[in-house]
Amino acid sequence: MRTELTLAATAPVAPIDAHGMLILLLQLVLLLGTAFGLGRLCQRFGLPAVCGELAAGVLLGPSILGSTLPAFSGWLFPHDAGQMHLLDAIGQIGVVLLVALTGVHVDTGLAKRQGRAALTISVGGVVLPLGLGVLVGLALPAAMRGAGINTGVFALLIGISIAVSAIPVIAKVLLEMGLMHRNVGQLVMSTATVDDVVGWTLLSVVSGMATAGLTTGRVLWSIGSVVLVLVLTFVVGRPVIKLALRGANRSTEEGTHVAVVVLLVLAFAVGSHALGLEPVVGAFFCGLVISASGLVNRAALVPLRTVVMAVLAPIFFATAGLRMNLTALAQPPVLIAAVALLVVAVIGKFAGAYLGGRMARMGHWESLAVGAGLNARGVIGVIVAMTGLRLGVLTTAGYTIVVLVAVVTSVMAPPLLRATVRRIAETDEEQEREKLLSGRKVAVGGTEK
Numbered sequence: 001m002r003t004e005l006t007l008a009a010t011a012p013v014a015p016i017d018a019h020g021m022l023i024l025l026l027q028l029v030l031l032l033g034t035a036f037g038l039g040r041l042c043q044r045f046g047l048p049a050v051c052g053e054l055a056a057g058v059l060l061g062p063s064i065l066g067s068t069l070p071a072f073s074g075w076l077f078p079h080d081a082g083q084m085h086l087l088d089a090i091g092q093i094g095v096v097l098l099v100a101l102t103g104v105h106v107d108t109g110l111a112k113r114q115g116r117a118a119l120t121i122s123v124g125g126v127v128l129p130l131g132l133g134v135l136v137g138l139a140l141p142a143a144m145r146g147a148g149i150n151t152g153v154f155a156l157l158i159g160i161s162i163a164v165s166a167i168p169v170i171a172k173v174l175l176e177m178g179l180m181h182r183n184v185g186q187l188v189m190s191t192a193t194v195d196d197v198v199g200w201t202l203l204s205v206v207s208g209m210a211t212a213g214l215t216t217g218r219v220l221w222s223i224g225s226v227v228l229v230l231v232l233t234f235v236v237g238r239p240v241i242k243l244a245l246r247g248a249n250r251s252t253e254e255g256t257h258v259a260v261v262v263l264l265v266l267a268f269a270v271g272s273h274a275l276g277l278e279p280v281v282g283a284f285f286c287g288l289v290i291s292a293s294g295l296v297n298r299a300a301l302v303p304l305r306t307v308v309m310a311v312l313a314p315i316f317f318a319t320a321g322l323r324m325n326l327t328a329l330a331q332p333p334v335l336i337a338a339v340a341l342l343v344v345a346v347i348g349k350f351a352g353a354y355l356g357g358r359m360a361r362m363g364h365w366e367s368l369a370v371g372a373g374l375n376a377r378g379v380i381g382v383i384v385a386m387t388g389l390r391l392g393v394l395t396t397a398g399y400t401i402v403v404l405v406a407v408v409t410s411v412m413a414p415p416l417l418r419a420t421v422r423r424i425a426e427t428d429e430e431q432e433r434e435k436l437l438s439g440r441k442v443a444v445g446g447t448e449k
Contacts, residue, residue: 016086020082020083020086023076023078023083024083024086024087026076027076027077027087028087028090028315030060030076031056031057031060031087031314031315031318031319031322032311032314032315032318034056034059034060034318035052035053035056035057035314035315035317035318036310036314037052037056038052038053038055038056038059039051039052039053039056039314040052042055046414047410047411047414048173048376048378048410048411049314050317050378050379050382050407050410051407051410051411053313053314053317053318053321054317054318054320054321054324054382054403054407055321056314056317056318056321057317057318057319057320057321057322057323057324058321058322058324058326059321060073060076060077060318060321060322061077061321061322061323061324061325062325062327063324063325063326063327067327077322087315087319088319090312090315090316090319091312091315091316091319091320092279092316093312094308094311094312094313094315094316095280095312095313095316095383095386096265096266096269096279096280096283097262097265097283097304097308097312098308098309098312098313098316098379099280099283099284099287099383100261100265100268100283100284100286100287100290101287101301101304101305101308102196102284102287103283103284103285103286103287103288103290103291104261104287104290104291104296104298104301116360117187117190117191117360117362118187118190118191118193118194119194120356120357120359120360121187121191121353121356121357121360121370121374122191122194122195122198122356123356124351124352124353124354124355124356124357124359125163125165125191125195125349125352125353125356125370125371125374126163126194126195126198126199126352127352128348128349128351128352128355129159129162129163129344129345129348129349129352130159130160130162130163130202131159131348132159132162132344132347132348133155133158133159133160133161133162133163133341133344133345133348134155134156134158134159135155136155136158136340136341136344137151137154137155137156137157137158137159138151138152138155140154140155140158140337140341140398141333141334141337143333143334143395143397143398144334144337144394144395144397144398144401145393145394145395145398146391146392146393146394146395146398147392148392149210149392149393150209153206153209153210153393154393154394154398156202156205156206156209157203157206157210157384157388157393157394158341158402160199160202160203160206160384161377161381161384161385161388161402161405161406162341162344162345162348162349162377162381162405163195163198163199163202163348163349164195164196164199164377164380164381164384165191165192165195165196165199165349165373165374165375165376165377165380166192166376166377166378166379166380166381166406166410170188170189170192170373170374170376170378170413173373173376173413173414173417174188174189174373174417179417179421182421182424182426183366183427184366184369184370184373184421184424185373187370188369188370188373188374191353191370191374192373192374195374196284196380197284197288199380199384200278200280200281200284200285201226201281203278203281203384203387204225204226204229204272204276204277204278204281205223205226206388206391206393207276207277207278207387207391208221208225208276208277210391210392210393221276225275225276225277226277226281228275229271229272229275229277229281229282229285230285232271233268233282233285233286233289234289237268237285237286237289238289238293240264241264241286241289241290241293242293242295244260244263244264245260245290245293245295245296246295247260248260248261248297248300249295249297255303257297257300257301258300258301258303258304261290261296261301261304262304264286264290265283265286265287267286268282268283268285268286269282269283269286270282272285278387280383280387313379317379317382320382320385320386320403321403323386323389323396323399324396324399324400324403324404325396325397325400326400328396328397328400329400331397334397334400334401337401338400338401338404338405341401341402341405342404342405342408342409345375345377345405345409346375346409346412349371349374349375349409350368350371350372350375351371352371353367353370353371353374353375354367354368354370354371355367356370357370357371363424365420365421365423365424366424368420369417369420369421369424372412372413372416372417372419372420373413373417375409375412375413375416376409376410376412376413377405377406377409377410378406378407378409378410379406380406381402381403381405381406381409382403382406384402385399385402385403385406386399388402
């Protein structure tokens with residue numbers, strides 16, 4: 001009898017059933033295919049691919065497919081937590097690797113050289129929109145906030161969502177517009193790096209407060225966890241990363257570099273999550289340390305970047321779009337809240353970055369150009385929104401609004417940058433930098449140019 005009970009207790013978990021596997025594969029086919037197609041369509045019109053990838057989820061979600069073909073939508077995307085968690089798991093792996101690659105392709109040397117100016121601009125570009133966002137969050141209807149969530153936690157998440165900038169979107173826009181060699185382009189990238197470090201840190205604090213409540217002890221623990229992660233990253237993580245990368249560089253086996261980097265990123269994500277922070281926080285810090293080590297072979301990471309950018313990231317953003325419900329905008333309070341948050345996000349970022357630029361002794365148009373570049377929130381804004389939804393801080397309506405702000409501000413960035421940079425004379429130093437970048441292959445913002 002005891003043997004039978006032991007065998008029953010240790011029996012393997014049954015694999016996913018045939019119908020569940022069919023639904024998952026069909027979901028992936030439709031999400032990836034639609035995301036890829038709409039993403040490329042957006043790029044042809046000069047828009048970030050993330051706009052089309054999010055639109056794929058909106059098209060297949062409750063906003064359109066759910067409203068027009070509810071029976072088919074209910075079969076394809078059933079209200080089953082286990083089924084959606086399968087998609088979420090794939091998307092989470094994609095976003096962890098995406099954020100890590102963002103960190104890997106940050107020019108930490110440039111950030112150090114422009115540290116004072118970047119820090120000055122970042123103070124204005126983060127503090128002002130963060131403060132305004134918190135005030136708006138306190139005034140937003142309770143329908144935007146998850147049940148049982150403290151108003152202060154909700155307001156802080158709203159503030160973070162409009163204080164961040166999106167390095168991947170910004171880098172892509174600068175490259176496509178030929179502005180990476182300009183001083184303004186370089187400064188925007190450096191400042192965006194500072195913004196994102198601050199944003200991830202604040203997001204980790206919100207995550208801790210949302211899961212354990214808003215208490216003095218919890219806040220101190222959240223801040224202490226961030227400090228501990230930073231200390232462990234540089235004291236323990238940095239030598240481990242250098243050792244692992246040296247070993248990968250000595251190997252002649254194809255794929256070794258990719259495997260080592262993925263292992264490091266996932267290990268850092270595990271570490272940060274174990275301390276109550278978001279996995280993406282550890283992944284981003286890992287990417288920064290990999291970049292700063294000077295040992296990373298970016299050419300060897302091209303296959304990983306291709307898979308992440310062309311497959312995993314589109315699935316994540318399409319899944320994020322699935323959770324948007326644009327029909328909520330038909331409700332006047334939700335529509336008013338969306339417009340108010342968008343206006344505050346744009347004005348706050350522009351005004352903060354402009355004031356920071358002037359304090360750093362930059363010209364009028366240069367300061368405006370920096371504000372235009374930093375205004376793009378893109379993928380980072382979506383990740384903040386997804387985190388808020390997963391933690392229960394945001395309802396579907398609140399989530400929809402935050403994602404819309406991220407998308408609209410990303411669409412605004414290219415024309416505003418073009419209009420402001422046109423008025424800034426190109427220097428001899430910038431022309432020499434352009435010759436240098438065009439004369440050899442240089443990995444900039446994750447793209448070979």
